[in-house]
Amino acid sequence: MTGNAKPRAVEKPAGGKTRIQMENETRILGAALDIFSESGFHGATLDRIASQASMSKPNLLYYFRNKEEIHVALLTGLLDVWLAPLREIRPDGNPVDEIGSYIRRKLESSRSFPRESRLFANEILAGAPHIGDFLQTELRQLVEEKAAILQGWIDDGRMATCDPRHLLFAIWSTTQHYADFSVQVRHVLGLDPGDKSYYDEAANMLETLFLGQLISVN
Amino acid sequence: MTGNAKPRAVEKPAGGKTRIQMENETRILGAALDIFSESGFHGATLDRIASQASMSKPNLLYYFRNKEEIHVALLTGLLDVWLAPLREIRPDGNPVDEIGSYIRRKLESSRSFPRESRLFANEILAGAPHIGDFLQTELRQLVEEKAAILQGWIDDGRMATCDPRHLLFAIWSTTQHYADFSVQVRHVLGLDPGDKSYYDEAANMLETLFLGQLISVN
DNA sequence: GTCTATAATACGATAGAC
DNA sequence: GTCTATCGTATTATAGAC
Structure with a gap:
């Protein structure tokens, strides 16, 4: 020694x-x-x-210590990554750029982190036993903050009148769908497991849906 | 006797x-x-x-006989109800009426059958072990059939160019979100458990999103 | 820090009386 | 058809050697 x-x-x-x-x-x-x-x-x-x-x-x-501790560690470690795309929305931008890039970030997040998305989906489906607090406080506050930005654009006549919180729900659901329901997407499209080619088609669809006009007035 | x-x-x-x-x-x-x-x-x-x-x-x-048999009985019994709203889309209608009423039927289905929606979501998240066949055959065929109708409207210039199958995905995800993620929706909106008032706001949002123009060109 | 062995229990499923 | 009692197994978690 x-x-x-x-x-x-x-x-x-x-x-x-x-x-x-x-x-x-x-x-x-x-x-x-x-x-x-x-x-x-x-x-x-x-x-x-x-x-x-x-x-x-x-x-x-x-x-x-036990199984639940692993699960909680994963969930809490996930939350910051989960909110990152939303945090980036800036009030001084314009609706098309800000919402468009938000959708692209969120869809990219589904493509890159499908396991995290499904973990989150499972937790919500089960009634959010571990992250209920997070949803009611941190997420709710962030949504209020960003919804106020969208509401400003609506008041300025740069967006259609709508509830901006539900617009966020629509963006979440459409983008996360490609991770959470990927099995159904692939089966309906006739793709092989592991084939993620549908993400490019999804990006086009969501751009048309959220940024363009889907249905012509005739 | x-x-x-x-x-x-x-x-x-x-x-x-x-x-x-x-x-x-x-x-x-x-x-x-x-x-x-x-x-x-x-x-x-x-x-x-x-x-x-x-x-x-x-x-x-x-x-x-066992636990799985109950589960399968529920799932198979659910599938017809699940497809009913989509089956009703008619080729001789116009895009606004047909897509609009499809969205309303689908949203009403989420409001009325949230347990069924979550059962389905759980099954898909788990990789669709029991209904993989259904997805690849019956659902895929129905989607092809209805997508062809939408494609006809696109070819006629009555809708924006987009992949109609992904438009269906967007309708599914946004409407089912209100059943599957209801806990998150309520927590973000600050609603009490059991309060389903958000469904009316959702209907407005989805009508604006799918049938109107969301963002003005400026 | 890692292992083998095992305790403790939760759960699906069955036996057999009524 | 319904019940009480129970079997067998899967699974979480711990004990204790190394």
């Missing part, structure tokens, strides 16, 4: 976690996202999550 | 089921719809379904 009892800063940084701890937690969360988003909370088992993470079940439970 | 051995037609009709059988199956299916739509297939337990049906668990399993 060379007589150095000082804890090594590299392995135990002020944050509190060693490198191996962070790596394993990341691996577990990735595996859990696979399984939870595929099967829902009750359909997922610790066995499958552990297997997906190439880890024994007791070892997995060394990092997370 | 009065010596009449003939089976009683009232209790054993040609269909094959007695009155009490039909009543109990109906009660079980209603209870199962409550529980499955609230908790998903794996989150639901036979105990809760039996309790909701005011019936013992073994008695419940006298009418259905």
Whole structure:
């Protein structure tokens, strides 16, 4: 022994976690996202999550106290990413640019993070037992803020009269649909699993729907 | 004994089921719809379904072989109701009337059958293990048929150029959203549980979105 | 930190009396 | 047809060696 009892800063940084701890937690969360988003909370088992993470079940439970803690960690970690596209809407822009780019960001989010979208959808469908608070406070406040921006454009005559909160619902539902209901989309279009070519068609559709005029007056 | 051995037609009709059988199956299916739509297939337990049906668990399993059989019975019974609004679209109508009334029927279906909508959503999210065939055959064929009608209107210059199948996806997602994500809708709008007043606002929004022009060109 | 073994329980399903 | 009792298994979680 060379007589150095000082804890090594590299392995135990002020944050509190060693490198191996962070790596394993990341691996577990990735595996859990696979399984939870595929099967829902009750359909997922610790066995499958552990297997997906190439880890024994007791070892997995060394990092997370129980199944629910993994689920909550995924959900709370997801929320900031989830709100990012909406946060970017700026009051000093114009409706076409701001709403158009918001839709593109949201659709891109569905394309890039379908597992996260399905995890969120499962949670809402189950009655939002873990994120009810978030929905009633943080999300509601953000929606009020952005809806006020849209309402300003309506008052200026730059948009049709409508409830801007429901416009946001329409954007959420149409974009998230391509992640959450991707199985149905592919089956109806006759596409192979993993084929995501429909996202380009979706982008065109949503641009026509939200930014153009869909039906001619005749 | 009065010596009449003939089976009683009232209790054993040609269909094959007695009155009490039909009543109990109906009660079980209603209870199962409550529980499955609230908790998903794996989150639901036979105990809760039996309790909701005011019936013992073994008695419940006298009418259905197992849990999955109840689930399948609900899903298959749902599919015709599910497609009814789409079937009604007529080629000899005009875009505004046909699409407008389709949206109203679909939204009314969400308002009246939110449990069925959530059951369907849970099934799709889980990868459609039981209705994958239906999606690839019956639903796909119906979509092709109705998309052809919409394409005709596009070719006639009565609608903007777009992929009509994706227009149907947009109608499905926006209308079903109010049933499937009702918890989020209520939390964001600050409504009490059970308050469905948002459906009228939704109807206005969807009419503006699909039938009017949302954003002015300026 | 990781493992094997196992405890504890929740749940689907069945047996058998009535 | 309905019940009580119970079996068998899947699954969450822990104990304790290394």
